[in-house]
Amino acid sequence: MTTLNRRTLLGASAAGISAVALTACGGGSGAGPGGGGTTGGKSGDAKADYMKAEGNNFGGSISWGSWANPGEAKRFNEYAASFKQKYGTDVKFQVVSGDYASKIQTQLVGNAAPDVFYVGDNMMAKLVENNALVEIGEYMKSSASRSPFDQHLTNLLDWCQPKGDGKFYGMTVDCNPATFWFNQDLLQEAGYGDDPAKRFEGGAWTQEAVDELFTKVTAKGKKAHVLESGYGHWLSWMTTFGGKPWADNGDCQIDKDDACMKAIEWMWGHLDKGTMTYGGSLPKGQGVDALFYAKQLATIPYGRWILPNLKELKFNYDIAPYPTIDGKEIMPTVVYVAAMGVNAKAKNVDLAKAFTAIYTGVEGEKARLAGGGNAVPAVKGLENLVEEDNPPLPKHAKTFNDLAGKGYAIPLKIANNAVVASNLGTVVDKWIKAKVSAADFGKKLTTYINTGKES
Amino acid sequence: MTERPQADGEVVGVQPAAADAVTETLAVANKAKADLKLQQRVEQTAGETHRRALRKRRMRDNLHGYAFMAPQLVGLLAFMIGPLVFAIILAFMKWDGFGNRTFIGFGNFETVFQNEQYRKSALNTLWFTALQVPSLMVSAFLFALLLQRTGPMKNVYRTAFFAPQVTATVAVSVVWLWLLNPEISPLTAGLRKLGWAAPPDWLNDPTFVIPAVVLVSVWQGLGYQVVMFMAGLENVPSSMYEAASIDGASEVQKMFRITLPLISPTILFLSITSIIGSFQVFDYIYVFFDTTAPAYGRTIVYEIVQVAFREFNFGVGAALALLLFIALLLLTGLQLIAQKKWVFYTE
Numbered sequence: 060m061t062t063l064n065r066r067t068l069l070g071a072s073a074a075g076i077s078a079v080a081l082t083a084c085g086g087g088s089g090a091g092p093g094g095g096g097t098t099g100g101k102s103g104d105a106k107a108d109y110m111k112a113e114g115n116n117f118g119g120s121i122s123w124g125s126w127a128n129p130g131e132a133k134r135f136n137e138y139a140a141s142f143k144q145k146y147g148t149d150v151k152f153q154v155v156s157g158d159y160a161s162k163i164q165t166q167l168v169g170n171a172a173p174d175v176f177y178v179g180d181n182m183m184a185k186l187v188e189n190n191a192l193v194e195i196g197e198y199m200k201s202s203a204s205r206s207p208f209d210q211h212l213t214n215l216l217d218w219c220q221p222k223g224d225g226k227f228y229g230m231t232v233d234c235n236p237a238t239f240w241f242n243q244d245l246l247q248e249a250g251y252g253d254d255p256a257k258r259f260e261g262g263a264w265t266q267e268a269v270d271e272l273f274t275k276v277t278a279k280g281k282k283a284h285v286l287e288s289g290y291g292h293w294l295s296w297m298t299t300f301g302g303k304p305w306a307d308n309g310d311c312q313i314d315k316d317d318a319c320m321k322a323i324e325w326m327w328g329h330l331d332k333g334t335m336t337y338g339g340s341l342p343k344g345q346g347v348d349a350l351f352y353a354k355q356l357a358t359i360p361y362g363r364w365i366l367p368n369l370k371e372l373k374f375n376y377d378i379a380p381y382p383t384i385d386g387k388e389i390m391p392t393v394v395y396v397a398a399m400g401v402n403a404k405a406k407n408v409d410l411a412k413a414f415t416a417i418y419t420g421v422e423g424e425k426a427r428l429a430g431g432g433n434a435v436p437a438v439k440g441l442e443n444l445v446e447e448d449n450p451p452l453p454k455h456a457k458t459f460n461d462l463a464g465k466g467y468a469i470p471l472k473i474a475n476n477a478v479v480a481s482n483l484g485t486v487v488d489k490w491i492k493a494k495v496s497a498a499d500f501g502k503k504l505t506t507y508i509n510t511g512k513e514s
Numbered sequence: 515m516t517e518r519p520q521a522d523g524e525v526v527g528v529q530p531a532a533a534d535a536v537t538e539t540l541a542v543a544n545k546a547k548a549d550l551k552l553q554q555r556v557e558q559t560a561g562e563t564h565r566r567a568l569r570k571r572r573m574r575d576n577l578h579g580y581a582f583m584a585p586q587l588v589g590l591l592a593f594m595i596g597p598l599v600f601a602i603i604l605a606f607m608k609w610d611g612f613g614n615r616t617f618i619g620f621g622n623f624e625t626v627f628q629n630e631q632y633r634k635s636a637l638n639t640l641w642f643t644a645l646q647v648p649s650l651m652v653s654a655f656l657f658a659l660l661l662q663r664t665g666p667m668k669n670v671y672r673t674a675f676f677a678p679q680v681t682a683t684v685a686v687s688v689v690w691l692w693l694l695n696p697e698i699s700p701l702t703a704g705l706r707k708l709g710w711a712a713p714p715d716w717l718n719d720p721t722f723v724i725p726a727v728v729l730v731s732v733w734q735g736l737g738y739q740v741v742m743f744m745a746g747l748e749n750v751p752s753s754m755y756e757a758a759s760i761d762g763a764s765e766v767q768k769m770f771r772i773t774l775p776l777i778s779p780t781i782l783f784l785s786i787t788s789i790i791g792s793f794q795v796f797d798y799i800y801v802f803f804d805t806t807a808p809a810y811g812r813t814i815v816y817e818i819v820q821v822a823f824r825e826f827n828f829g830v831g832a833a834l835a836l837l838l839f840i841a842l843l844l845l846t847g848l849q850l851i852a853q854k855k856w857v858f859y860t861e
Contacts, residue, residue: 161823164611185826189612288806343717343802344691481824484806492808 120149124173174405196227206420229398233434235362236462255379262387287338295392299381394466604832622833654739676737687801720810746780
């Protein structure tokens with residue numbers, strides 16, 4: 060009989076422990092292929108009762124999942140309860156906490172995903188490629204939809220049709236345009252005179268004006284602006300100064316576009332002079348927004364999501380569009396978005412579509428964003444929501460709507476390639492820290508976005 | 515004289531009386547033979563019955579044993595062996611986590627070996643191991659030695675040292691994020707006071723990222739190793755030290771001739787588990803840098819998570835994991851071979 064001596068036990072334990080490394084990668088998702096047909100589940104046609112514009116009693120039940128902080132989760136649950144009251148449909152909301160993309164993916168593979176769920180901009184292409192989502196554009200454009208397609212900000216929907224074929228697999232739930240927030244007190248202390256909002260109204264919010272702002276604030280010993288490695292930051296500066304980063308076929312052409320290259324040179328110039336700070340060089344864990352809250356940073360290109368925190372603070376702030384070459388026009392800049400998609404294996408696809416239409420339409424967005432929301436409506440007709448504070452906070456809150464109406468969501472060339480979407484920030488960080496020249500940065504960036512490989 | 519026909523068993527040419535005696539003897543012998551056969555048959559039958567009964571009993575015992583082990587075995591099969599085999603298979607397949615899996619031979623391994631960042635991450639992992647394992651073990655051993663001499667306060671200190679071990683790594687990492695922030699860090703301020711004019715920005719300086727992670731992991735892992743070393747030290751018989759003292763051995767001699775040899779099994783165990791743990795470092799990096807860790811701060815397990823769950827390339831992720839697994843097996847195997855030279859078992 061073999062005895063288990065200490066050596067054997069030690070060896071076996073060690074091998075076992077090391078096996079955990081490998082096991083962890085299995086991910087436990089050994090279920091069969093997850094892709095179903097694009098229709099999936101029980102799909103009816105446009106004549107189903109609940110798809111008609113009239114008739115409120117949908118009945119049935121639907122499961123809905125999304126990421127949510129505690130405040131949002133409370134609001135979502137309230138919305139689910141009100142939906143039940145109004146339409147008779149039992150909506151089961153579940154918060155997907157932690158790593159959202161991988162959890163939803165696991166649920167989809169295991170046929171346990173909610174009927175409708177939030178789709179991040181890095182997930183859409185992969186879900187569509189694997190037929191995990193239902194095409195919803197046709198329904199949204201039909202008369203049955205309670206939220207007409209044209210009512211949505213269609214400029215923010217390109218990423219929901221990853222193949223560019225007019226088939227939409229999600230509708231934006233709301234949006235957050237990158238907005239030029241500024242601390243009015245800091246600008247005054249720096250002797251900056253008229254603030255960016257006033258300059259914009261006067262048609263003088265130009266590149267020279269922002270140069271002056273950065274220089275004066277830096278001279279006062281504060282940080283003027285932080286450039287981060289995420290695409291939203293450098294891309295917004297390129298397009299606001301007239302750059303056209305994308306060719307007609309969707310390929311990246313930054314290195315061939317003069318305005319884009321000039322914008323890069325402009326950013327690099329400020330980084331060299333120290334009038335703009337690179338976010339990757341800030342201490343880790345010290346958020347850029349925290350610097351703005353602490354009155355150490357004069358401007359920040361973030362969305363409306365920082366408003367709840369700013370309301371708690373005691374300094375004056377406002378917003379403006381990004382500066383432009385002519386100083387009076389709003390140019391397209393990045394808008395951060397998320398969408399709601401319908402699971403191809405939903406129990407009742409038609410009911411799920413109807414819920415999605417209502418949720419992403421005027422009714423749903425109003426319910427979620429009114430009374431202290433932290434996003435901007437992605438549908439027309441709710442413009443007043445961002446000005447609900449009395450007086451509006453920030454003062455030029457309507458700029459949110461202007462930016463959302465003019466902006467663009469994640470470009471398809473980035474969203475459609477998971478390698479690029481996942482690593483773009485990391486490679487940009489590496490290049491900026493390596494102090495590559497503006498010309499080389501343009502070339503490297505273009506090659507990477509087009510091929511997913513570093514040149 | 516005419517000889518009569520020979521009968522069966524009759525001895526030819528033998529007188530009748532003697533023949534009778536022989537016949538009798540033969541009969542006895544035959545009977546004994548038959549008895550022996552019978553006995554053997556009986557024994558055989560009894561043996562078989564006994565063996566059958568034994569087998570039955572053993573089987574019943576085994577079944578009971580397996581029944582008791584079933585919850586663990588099912589868990590082992592479902593959560594260890596199953597995923598392990600699945601991950602090995604996946605390493606040779608192209609799979610995005612959704613659709614069909616395609617066999618691509620060693621394609622994923624080619625991708626792994628051609629990727630410059632993976633090589634860099636492997637080097638980062640090795641660098642982390644080279645720094646963390648000796649630092650952790652030496653410091654834990656020293657603290658254990660000191661704690662041996664703390665008398666009644668021993669348990670208090672032991673609890674204090676162990677506390678970080680039972681604290682969630684995410685919480686530890688968040689606290690250390692602030693401690694490593696050069697603008698507010700007492701660590702940085704302390705270094706300045708000690709004369710280091712410009713202490714590093716730990717998590718932004720390529721040279722100091724891995725040492726910073728080592729620092730945090732040593733701080734958190736110290737308690738466990740201290741407790742293990744203390745247990746090992748307590749098992750060293752005091753009579754040996756007394757005998758050594760009588761023989762005039764110095765403290766250093768006692769350390770190298772008694773203490774270290776006698777706790778060598780503990781050292782071996784901790785070195786194996788520490789190396790395995792250090793190769794799998796991920797959580798600190800993930801909390802410090804989220805999904806955009808710089809090239810100089812990424813480790814192999816971080817790459818596995820990134821490529822599998824962000825880039826939806828589970829095949830390459832599994833190939834990386836399989837290579838890590840093989841590396842750990844080899845390393846552990848080497849340690850177990852080497853231990854024959856230096857590990858001393860008292861039993």
